[in-house]
Amino acid sequence: MSTLEIRDLHVSVETKEGPKPILRGVDLTIKSGETHAIMGPNGSGKSTLASALAGHPKYEVTSGTVTLDGEDVLAMSVDERARAGLFLAMQYPVEVPGVSVANFLRTAKTAISGEAPALRTWGKEVKGAMENLRIDSSFAERSVNEGFSGGEKKRHEILQMELFKPRFAVLDETDSGLDVDALRVVSEGVNRAKDTTDVGVLLITHYTRILRYIKPDFVHVFVDGRIAEEGGPELAERLEDEGYDRFLTTGATASA
Amino acid sequence: MTATTDRTTDHSRAAADGAHSHGVVPAGSRAERVTSFDLADIPVPSGREEEWRFSPVSRLQPLFADTLGADGVTVAVEAAPEVKVETVARDDARLGKAGKPGDRTAVSAWNAVAEATVVTVPAEAVASDVTSVRIDGVSKDATAQHLLVHAERHSEAVVVIDHRGDALLNQTVEVVVDEGAHLTLVSVQDWADGAVHAAAHRSTIGRDARLKHVVVTFGGDVVRITPDATFTAEGGEVEMVGLYFADADQHQEHRLFVDHAVPSCKSRVTYKGALQGSGAHTVWVGDVLIQAEAENTDTYELNRNLVLTDGARADSVPNLEIETGEIAGAGHASATGRFDDEQLFYLMARGIPEVDARRLVVRGFFAELIDEIGVESVEERLLASIEAELEKSMSVITGVPAAAE
Numbered sequence: 192m193s194t195l196e197i198r199d200l201h202v203s204v205e206t207k208e209g210p211k212p213i214l215r216g217v218d219l220t221i222k223s224g225e226t227h228a229i230m231g232p233n234g235s236g237k238s239t240l241a242s243a244l245a246g247h248p249k250y251e252v253t254s255g256t257v258t259l260d261g262e263d264v265l266a267m268s269v270d271e272r273a274r275a276g277l278f279l280a281m282q283y284p285v286e287v288p289g290v291s292v293a294n295f296l297r298t299a300k301t302a303i304s305g306e307a308p309a310l311r312t313w314g315k316e317v318k319g320a321m322e323n324l325r326i327d328s329s330f331a332e333r334s335v336n337e338g339f340s341g342g343e344k345k346r347h348e349i350l351q352m353e354l355f356k357p358r359f360a361v362l363d364e365t366d367s368g369l370d371v372d373a374l375r376v377v378s379e380g381v382n383r384a385k386d387t388t389d390v391g392v393l394l395i396t397h398y399t400r401i402l403r404y405i406k407p408d409f410v411h412v413f414v415d416g417r418i419a420e421e422g423g424p425e426l427a428e429r430l431e432d433e434g435y436d437r438f439l440t441t442g443a444t445a446s447a
Numbered sequence: 448m449t450a451t452t453d454r455t456t457d458h459s460r461a462a463a464d465g466a467h468s469h470g471v472v473p474a475g476s477r478a479e480r481v482t483s484f485d486l487a488d489i490p491v492p493s494g495r496e497e498e499w500r501f502s503p504v505s506r507l508q509p510l511f512a513d514t515l516g517a518d519g520v521t522v523a524v525e526a527a528p529e530v531k532v533e534t535v536a537r538d539d540a541r542l543g544k545a546g547k548p549g550d551r552t553a554v555s556a557w558n559a560v561a562e563a564t565v566v567t568v569p570a571e572a573v574a575s576d577v578t579s580v581r582i583d584g585v586s587k588d589a590t591a592q593h594l595l596v597h598a599e600r601h602s603e604a605v606v607v608i609d610h611r612g613d614a615l616l617n618q619t620v621e622v623v624v625d626e627g628a629h630l631t632l633v634s635v636q637d638w639a640d641g642a643v644h645a646a647a648h649r650s651t652i653g654r655d656a657r658l659k660h661v662v663v664t665f666g667g668d669v670v671r672i673t674p675d676a677t678f679t680a681e682g683g684e685v686e687m688v689g690l691y692f693a694d695a696d697q698h699q700e701h702r703l704f705v706d707h708a709v710p711s712c713k714s715r716v717t718y719k720g721a722l723q724g725s726g727a728h729t730v731w732v733g734d735v736l737i738q739a740e741a742e743n744t745d746t747y748e749l750n751r752n753l754v755l756t757d758g759a760r761a762d763s764v765p766n767l768e769i770e771t772g773e774i775a776g777a778g779h780a781s782a783t784g785r786f787d788d789e790q791l792f793y794l795m796a797r798g799i800p801e802v803d804a805r806r807l808v809v810r811g812f813f814a815e816l817i818d819e820i821g822v823e824s825v826e827e828r829l830l831a832s833i834e835a836e837l838e839k840s841m842s843v844i845t846g847v848p849a850a851a852e
Contacts, residue, residue: 245796248788273798285793289811298807299797334811351797 193260193276193358195221195391200255202236202243210251213239215416217255219393221359226385226392228402228427231413232435237395238282240413241363244393245279246272259359274303276358280348280365287335292347293317295335296354303355320353324380342373349380352390359391360384366401378404399431414438476768477704477734482547486513489554498550501730501762503698506669509589510552510617510645515559519590519614522564523581527574530604531567541565542595545621545649546677549704553647553673556617559591566596566606568630574604577824584614584642595621598628600653605631605822613639622650624658626680631659633825637832638667646672652712654680661820662718664691664699665832671700678712678741687716688819689731690829692836693759695724702732703748707741716748719816721809723839725758733765733779742773752783753812755805806837 200217203210213236221227231237243250244257246269257264259275267275287295296317301307308316321328324346336344345365352360362381366374382405384390394405402410402424410426411418412435419438420426480498483489491511494504524532535542537560548554568574580594596606608620624630636644644667652658664670676685685705693699705714720729731750752761765779786808794804813833817826 245792247792268801269792269795270798270800270804273796279796281793281796285787285789287790287793287808287811289814290807295794295797295807298803299794299799302798302800302803355797 193223193391195359196256196258198256200240200243200257201253202239203251203253204239205249205251212253213416214243217417219411219418221391221393223358223391224385224389225409226394226405226407227409227411228394228396228407229411229413230396230399230427230430232439233397235413236416237413238363241279241282241361241393241395244272244277244361245269270302278352278355278357278360280345280352280360280362282363282365282367284336284344284348286337288337290335291332292335293331296351299351300354317354320350323353323383324350325376326350341368342370345369345373345377346380349377353380353384356384356388357390359393361393361395363395364397366396366398374401375404381405399427402427412438477736477766478738478768480549482549483554484543484547484557486554486558489548489551492551498702502671502700503669506643506698507552507645507671509615510643511555512589513555513558515555515591515617516588517561517590517592519584519586519588520592520612520616521583521585522592522594523583524564524566525579525581526566527576527578527604529569529572529574530578531569533565533567535563535565537561537563537593539563539565541597542593542621545623545651546675548619548647549675550647550673552617552645552671553619556591556593556619556645556647559617560593560619563593563595566594568598568602568604568628570599570625571601572599572604573602577822578604578606580606580608582608582610582616584610584612584616584638587613587615587641589615589617591617593619593621595623596630596632597623598625598630598656600625601627603629605633607633607635607822607825609635609637610644611637611639613642614644616642616644616646618644618646620646620648622648622658622660624650624652624656626653627655628653629657631661631822633661633663633820633822634672635825635828636662636664636667636670636672638670640666640668642667643669644671648672648674650674650676650685651679652676652683652685655682657684658686659821660685660687661822661825662687662689662691662701663825663829664689664701665836667697667699669698671698671702673702673704675704675706676714677706678709681709681711683709683712685712685714686819687714687718688816689718689720690813690816691718691720691729692833693720693722693727693729694836694839696726698728698730700730702730702734704734705736705746705748707735707737707744707746710741711743712741713745714748715746717816717819718750719752719813720761721753721755721812721836722759722761723755723836725756727759728762729760730762731764735767735777735779737767737769737771737774737777739770742771743775744771744777745775746777748779750781751812753809754783754785755809806834809833809837
């Protein structure tokens with residue numbers, strides 16, 4: 192059982208006009224096997240939370256703490272965080288020309304587990320995981336994300352989640368831009384990872400539709416850089432009916 | 448994050464528009480450039496001339512002289528059994544058939560040599576092995592050297608010229624590819640740190656002939672190579688591939704000229720370079736001339752540069768002159784970019800340490816090009832050289848001296 196604990200997190204983003212505060216005190220505790228949905232309107236800071244947890248250099252943590260089983264995550268470099276068991280499925284996965292998917296997966300797996308995976312079983316594992324996610328085997332020889340469609344990029348992110356077996360996975364708008372079929376395939380992948388590895392999931396989304404496939408245990412509503420309301424799955428249903436208007440008004444009042 | 452300049456142009460439907468060029472407009476058409484075997488016609492440059500404006504002329508000065516020695520390098524040829532090798536006097540009738548010198552180092556080299564090495568692939572012979580021309584720098588006496596590679600009709604061969612050691616070398620490489628022949632010519636510049644090397648490569652490509660011309664530049668203080676390719680009959684094809692990696696204070700310059708003088712020929716130029724360290728400077732100039740007679744020409748040239756550290760400079764100038772509207776395709780692209788921090792973040796977010804992530808990105812940048820070379824021994828050596836180069840920049844990042852890794 193692992194715990195990812197975020198306490199009073201304040202984060203600024205670099206802009207041309209100087210640092211701009213985005214997160215204004217986020218508190219969140221995720222345990223192994225739990226799925227937390229973070230919902231909220233555009234610009235509320237959801238993706239900033241994801242990038243800050245992964246250690247993107249553009250985001251600066253100005254105060255607060257993030258710990259993984261008591262270890263200080265914020266003191267770790269980007270690669271150390273990944274090796275500690277954090278995984279970020281990115282909203283906009285980056286193209287890496289000339290680096291094949293097969294080479295990339297093997298290199299990353301080796302880095303994360305500290306030793307090269309056994310050739311025979313690894314090959315089978317990759318092949319099986321690709322089949323499950325309806326990724327054609329020819330993708331193994333293609334350059335990472337280069338020329339992939341939006342849906343192919345998202346499936347490639349979840350492929351990594353399944354293969355790297357992180358302790359905690361942050362899914363940053365993995366559902367955006369997916370058609371219904373692709374959404375189902377991607378959601379099945381996430382659920383497989385949940386079933387087989389007891390991974391804790393932080394599911395960041397603007398829409399409720401992915402929650403029909405991936406059942407959250409907790410729902411947090413993000414407004415203006417902090418959590419405005421928390422609840423169980425029923426909160427998502429309420430958002431489905433009412434939208435974010437109620438919170439936007441509250442947010443405006445709070446910041447006024 | 449990144450400062451990338453990107454230019455892509457497709458001229459396949461361009462009308463005849465006289466002298467068309469991008470970047471800094473050169474002085475007049477490439478067709479008007481003086482070419483001559485006579486030293487008096489091409490004076491020692493000041494550095495302000497179009498073809499010398501990027502070059503460290505003072506460092507090249509020893510190679511501009513009227514007379515040069517012959518003892519600064521040794522030449523050893525290990526030929527495939529089907530291939531003939533001779534050493535001939537400068538007045539041998541076969542020399543000087545692949546065009547005239549087009550700049551001062553070229554004309555100096557032509558006039559200074561006493562002897563030339565001639566490598567002949569006989570008609571219809573298919574070489575069963577790579578022919579290797581090993582050029583070793585043994586002293587810093589300014590030296591001229593001349594090589595002719597002649598692929599006779601319907602022959603096939605791979606010739607690799609390999610430069611090592613320390614030298615001041617002014618070189619001519621003539622390449623004659625006769626009707627229906629397929630020749631791959633590779634020139635590897637793997638010099639020691641102080642070497643200064645100017646090379647004029649002049650090639651002619653005959654009817655239905657194919658030339659793959661590969662340049663790989665790693666070492667040396669100054670390396671300046673000017674590969675020319677001229678089509679002499681229809682149906683010819685040239686593929687020019689280049690890869691370079693410049694370190695601190697190195698100057699590596701590649702100036703290409705493809706002359707589409709006849710109809711229905713095809714040219715592809717792909718050059719890629721990486722730069723690291725203060726004062727690293729690379730220059731790529733790609734001139735393509737499609738003459739009025741050269742209908743149904745198909746050409747594309749591309750140059751990409753990856754700047755790994757601050758203080759390095761890459762100049763990239765594609766020039767396309769089109770004198771006929773009846774072409775099959777004509778385009779060029781040039782891009783120079785800094786190391787992409789988003790790629791680094793993506794790989795590191797998957798647990799890959801920074802040093803390994805950088806290595807992956809740079810290897811990836813060159814990967815496709817290395818595949819294109821198609822000569823296995825050269826590909827392997829190249830990968831090893833890229834690794835060695837990367838060790839140098841990694842040591843800057845990690846603080847661990849390269850030798851200790």
